[in-house]
Amino acid sequence: MLRKIFSLLHPGEICLLLSLSLFALLANLGLLGSAAWLISSAALLPPLYALTLGITAVRALGVGRALLRYGERYFTHKTAFAVLGSLRLRLYDVINAQANIPQAGHTQGTILNDLLTKADILRDFLLRGLISPVAICLATLLTTALLMPLLSYYVLVLPVLCLCHCIPLWLSPSNAEHGSPYRSQLLDFAQGCHEMQMAGSLDIAARKLDHSAAHWQKQLLSDNRQSDKIDLLLSLLRIMSFVLLFALLIAKVNQNILSGITMSLWLLVLLALFNELSALPSALRQFRQAQNAADWLQEKPLPTGKKVAATSAAADLLTVSSLTFSYPHSLPIFSGLTFSVAPGCHTAIIGDSGSGKTTLAYLLAGLWQPTAGTICYKETSLPPVCAIPQGSVLFSGSIRENFLRLHPGIHEDDMHKALHTAQLSSVISQLPQGIDTPLGENACFLSGGERNRFASALILASSAPILLFDEPTAGLDKSTAYRLLTAIIDKSNLTSQTVLLITHDLPQLHRFEQVIRLGP
Missing domain, CATH: 1.20.1560.10 (ABC transporter type 1, transmembrane domain)
Structure with a gap:
C-alpha cells in the first residue's frame, strides 16, 4: 500500500x-x-x-x-x-x-x-x-x-x-x-x-x-x-x-x-x-x-461485486438470481430467491414478520452484500434504485437539509411536490419554519407515521428508475394509507418509474402487477 x-x-x-x-x-x-x-x-x-x-x-x-x-x-x-x-x-x-x-x-x-x-x-x-x-x-x-x-x-x-x-x-x-x-x-x-x-x-x-x-x-x-x-x-x-x-x-x-x-x-x-x-x-x-x-x-476487502449491472439489452430493470442471505451461525433468512422486475411492473413484496422483507430491502439498496446469488440492475446513467429501508437514520437538520443531502441541487419546488405526494403538505404548513424547521435527532420531532411519509417523500424526489419503499403505510390510518399509495403509483406512472413496495397492507395488493411472497 x-x-x-x-x-x-x-x-x-x-x-x-x-x-x-x-x-x-x-x-x-x-x-x-x-x-x-x-x-x-x-x-x-x-x-x-x-x-x-x-x-x-x-x-x-x-x-x-x-x-x-x-x-x-x-x-x-x-x-x-x-x-x-x-x-x-x-x-x-x-x-x-x-x-x-x-x-x-x-x-x-x-x-x-x-x-x-x-x-x-x-x-x-x-x-x-x-x-x-x-x-x-x-x-x-x-x-x-x-x-x-x-x-x-x-x-x-x-x-x-x-x-x-x-x-x-x-x-x-x-x-x-x-x-x-x-x-x-x-x-x-x-x-x-x-x-x-x-x-x-x-x-x-x-x-x-x-x-x-x-x-x-x-x-x-x-x-x-x-x-x-x-x-x-x-x-x-x-x-x-x-x-x-x-x-x-x-x-x-x-x-x-x-x-x-x-x-x-x-x-x-x-x-x-x-x-x-x-x-x-x-x-x-x-x-x-x-x-x-x-x-x-x-x-481489508472491498465489496465483492455480487451486485453487478446487467447489459443494456436486458428487458428487466431488476433481476435477482438464487439470492441467499444468512447471519453468521444461523439459518438463512431466505435461500434461492429468484425474481425479476420489468419496467413499469409495480411489485409488492409481502411476508410474515421475520421473513426477511427489510433484509431484502437492504440487499436491493446495496447496503448489505448477499451471502450467495446475484442482484443485477439494468445499465442506466442514473442510480438504479432509491431506497430508505426501515431503521435508516434521518438527519437532525431541517427538511430542506435532508432533501439536499440525498439529492444535491434539488429545487425547492420539487421538494414541495414530493412532500405533497407523500401527504405531508398539511404537516409542513403547521411547522414554525416550514421546510427549514429542524427535525431533531433522527427526525424525533415527527411522529412515526409522519417520519415514514417523510422517508417516502425523500424517495419520491429521486429520478432513479426503481423507487423502493419499505412499509410506507406503517402507522397510518386506512384513509391516509390509501391516499399515499395512490399518489405514489400515480406519480410513478407519470414519471415512468417502477415501484418496489415492501408492505403488510394486503388489501392494497390489487394495485400491483406482481406480488412476491417471502417465507413458507
Missing part, C-alpha cells in the same frame, strides 16, 4: 520536497556553524572588515533557512493533502464495505476508531514520516564526507549513529490493536446496559469493562516504557559520540592541524546535527504507523 502512496507522487514532486527539506536542514547547520565562527572570531578582536564574511553568511543563511522552511512546509502540505484525497476515498470504501457486512456489526467501535486514526496517520505520513528521515540521513552522510579528511575513519561514528536511530523502525512496539477488545466491550456495554441492569448483571459487566480498560492501559504503559528505554539509549549514544568527536577535534587543535575557530564551527554543526538526529526515532515511528495503516487498508 505504501508503494501505492509513492505511485501517487510524481518523481519531480519527490525531488522537490526532498531538496527543500535537505537544503533547509543544511541551511540550519550552516547558520549555526557560521554563528560559531563569527562569535569565535569576534572574541579575538579583529578589524570589523574581517568579520564581514561571517556576518553576511549568518544573515544569508538565516533568511535562506526561513524561506526554505516555508517552501518545505508549503509544498509538503500541498502534496500531502492532494495525495490524501485519493487515499481517503480508498479508506472510506474499505470502511463502508466493512460496515455494510451485517456480521461485522459487533466491531462498529473498532471500525469507527480505525476510520479516524488511519486517516490521521496517513495524512501525517508525508509531513513527518517520509521526507524528514531521508533528509536527516543525507545530511549525516554529507557531514561525514566533509569531516572525513580531518578525522579519518573515526568520523564513521556519524553514519553508525544515524543507523542506530533507525532502531524504532523495527523494535518500537505497535499498539494499534491493543484497544480493539476494550472498544468492542465498551460498545457492547453501552448498547446493552439497560438489559443488563434489568437482569441484575450490570455490576459484573462494569467490572469486566474496568478490567479490560486496565489491561489496555497496562499494555500502553509497557509500550511507552519500551519506547522511552530506546530513546534513552539513543540519547546516551549521542552524548558518547559527541564526546568522542569533541575529543578528536581537540586533539587536532593540539596538533596545530585545526584552529580553535574552526573547531568551534564544527562543534556547533555537530550539535545541530545531533539535535536533528534526536527527532529521527519519532519520524520513523510515524513511518511504521503509516506502514501498518497501509497494510490494514490493503488487507
Whole structure:
C-alpha cells in the first residue's frame, strides 16, 4: 500500500520536497556553524572588515533557512493533502464495505476508531514520516564526507549513529490493536446496559469493562516504557559520540592541524546535527504507523461485486438470481430467491414478520452484500434504485437539509411536490419554519407515521428508475394509507418509474402487477 502512496507522487514532486527539506536542514547547520565562527572570531578582536564574511553568511543563511522552511512546509502540505484525497476515498470504501457486512456489526467501535486514526496517520505520513528521515540521513552522510579528511575513519561514528536511530523502525512496539477488545466491550456495554441492569448483571459487566480498560492501559504503559528505554539509549549514544568527536577535534587543535575557530564551527554543526538526529526515532515511528495503516487498508476487502449491472439489452430493470442471505451461525433468512422486475411492473413484496422483507430491502439498496446469488440492475446513467429501508437514520437538520443531502441541487419546488405526494403538505404548513424547521435527532420531532411519509417523500424526489419503499403505510390510518399509495403509483406512472413496495397492507395488493411472497 505504501508503494501505492509513492505511485501517487510524481518523481519531480519527490525531488522537490526532498531538496527543500535537505537544503533547509543544511541551511540550519550552516547558520549555526557560521554563528560559531563569527562569535569565535569576534572574541579575538579583529578589524570589523574581517568579520564581514561571517556576518553576511549568518544573515544569508538565516533568511535562506526561513524561506526554505516555508517552501518545505508549503509544498509538503500541498502534496500531502492532494495525495490524501485519493487515499481517503480508498479508506472510506474499505470502511463502508466493512460496515455494510451485517456480521461485522459487533466491531462498529473498532471500525469507527480505525476510520479516524488511519486517516490521521496517513495524512501525517508525508509531513513527518517520509521526507524528514531521508533528509536527516543525507545530511549525516554529507557531514561525514566533509569531516572525513580531518578525522579519518573515526568520523564513521556519524553514519553508525544515524543507523542506530533507525532502531524504532523495527523494535518500537505497535499498539494499534491493543484497544480493539476494550472498544468492542465498551460498545457492547453501552448498547446493552439497560438489559443488563434489568437482569441484575450490570455490576459484573462494569467490572469486566474496568478490567479490560486496565489491561489496555497496562499494555500502553509497557509500550511507552519500551519506547522511552530506546530513546534513552539513543540519547546516551549521542552524548558518547559527541564526546568522542569533541575529543578528536581537540586533539587536532593540539596538533596545530585545526584552529580553535574552526573547531568551534564544527562543534556547533555537530550539535545541530545531533539535535536533528534526536527527532529521527519519532519520524520513523510515524513511518511504521503509516506502514501498518497501509497494510490494514490493503488487507481489508472491498465489496465483492455480487451486485453487478446487467447489459443494456436486458428487458428487466431488476433481476435477482438464487439470492441467499444468512447471519453468521444461523439459518438463512431466505435461500434461492429468484425474481425479476420489468419496467413499469409495480411489485409488492409481502411476508410474515421475520421473513426477511427489510433484509431484502437492504440487499436491493446495496447496503448489505448477499451471502450467495446475484442482484443485477439494468445499465442506466442514473442510480438504479432509491431506497430508505426501515431503521435508516434521518438527519437532525431541517427538511430542506435532508432533501439536499440525498439529492444535491434539488429545487425547492420539487421538494414541495414530493412532500405533497407523500401527504405531508398539511404537516409542513403547521411547522414554525416550514421546510427549514429542524427535525431533531433522527427526525424525533415527527411522529412515526409522519417520519415514514417523510422517508417516502425523500424517495419520491429521486429520478432513479426503481423507487423502493419499505412499509410506507406503517402507522397510518386506512384513509391516509390509501391516499399515499395512490399518489405514489400515480406519480410513478407519470414519471415512468417502477415501484418496489415492501408492505403488510394486503388489501392494497390489487394495485400491483406482481406480488412476491417471502417465507413458507
